[in-house]
Amino acid sequence: MKVLVGVKRVVDANIKVRVKGDGSGVDTANVKMAMNPFCEIAVEQAVRMKEAGSVSEIVAVSIGVPQCQETLRTALAMGADRAILVETDQEVQPLAVAKVFKALCEKEQPGLVILGKQAIDDDNNQSGQMLSALLGWPQAAFISKIEITGDSAQITREIDGGLERLCAKLPLVATTDLRLNEPRYVTLPNIMKAKKKPLDNIKPDQLGVDMTPRLKTVTVAEPPKRSAGVKVADVAELIDKLKNEARVI
Ligand code: AMP
Numbered sequence: 001m002k003v004l005v006g007v008k009r010v011v012d013a014n015i016k017v018r019v020k021g022d023g024s025g026v027d028t029a030n031v032k033m034a035m036n037p038f039c040e041i042a043v044e045q046a047v048r049m050k051e052a053g054s055v056s057e058i059v060a061v062s063i064g065v066p067q068c069q070e071t072l073r074t075a076l077a078m079g080a081d082r083a084i085l086v087e088t089d090q091e092v093q094p095l096a097v098a099k100v101f102k103a104l105c106e107k108e109q110p111g112l113v114i115l116g117k118q119a120i121d122d123d124n125n126q127s128g129q130m131l132s133a134l135l136g137w138p139q140a141a142f143i144s145k146i147e148i149t150g151d152s153a154q155i156t157r158e159i160d161g162g163l164e165r166l167c168a169k170l171p172l173v174a175t176t177d178l179r180l181n182e183p184r185y186v187t188l189p190n191i192m193k194a195k196k197k198p199l200d201n202i203k204p205d206q207l208g209v210d211m212t213p214r215l216k217t218v219t220v221a222e223p224p225k226r227s228a229g230v231k232v233a234d235v236a237e238l239i240d241k242l243k244n245e246a247r248v249i
Helices: 037-051 068-078 094-108 127-135 188-194 235-244
Strands: 002-006 009-011 033-035 057-064 082-087 112-116 139-149 152-159 162-169 172-176 199-202
Touching (some): 002 037, 033 037, 033 068, 037 172, 068 082, 094 127, 112 127, 139 162
Parallel strands (some): 082 199, 112 172, 139 172
Antiparallel strands (some): 009 033, 139 152
């Protein structure tokens, strides 16, 4: 079975982002970029499934600027077999992501698509759901476990107050939650090997996809600064403040 994995290049999760002065977005100039953490989990899952014998080929896909090739090389170093960059300088929104993946699914015929549950830059949490709707395939969002048996997948999802188990027919769109696995570190030999793995570069036009953004960001703002805490003298004062100032009891 072939697996397509979505790999988004985002601002490194350890970087504190800054909002641009004009409030039009987040400043990404000279900021360290990395693979979206939920996409790392997606790649790791595909590699583990290949190691276990249920997957035969892993294709990593990124949509965006030419620098996304670096992110794809990381996916190849983790164990993906080949990569596709769908190159565009335009802002990439979830509907366009879903349309690109739909076109690639029609071309590549995978049994499974694994995306992150959300990209940590835009926090959209939409691409996987939109893709399954466009393809008419089952979806398993926020998975914390997946096993392939025959032509179906057994899935575990964490929900409020417990675990939900699902059985879905393949082909399937799955999105990863944090507890699915812990991604491996890439080793130097694997980084070297990854340089020789195939990386195709195509344009959205070649897939017949219109990338025009449908949504307009009106403004982006920093969260309000937290005010300093106060030290109370005793329990009576604490209760008084909770009752009369915070009004939470
Ligand atoms: P989102 O719906 O934007 O929160 O993204 C959810 C998931 O869709 C990400 O974790 C990726 O797996 C995939 N995805 C979103 N944008 C891209 C992109 N530009 N290139 C590749 N995959 C993407």
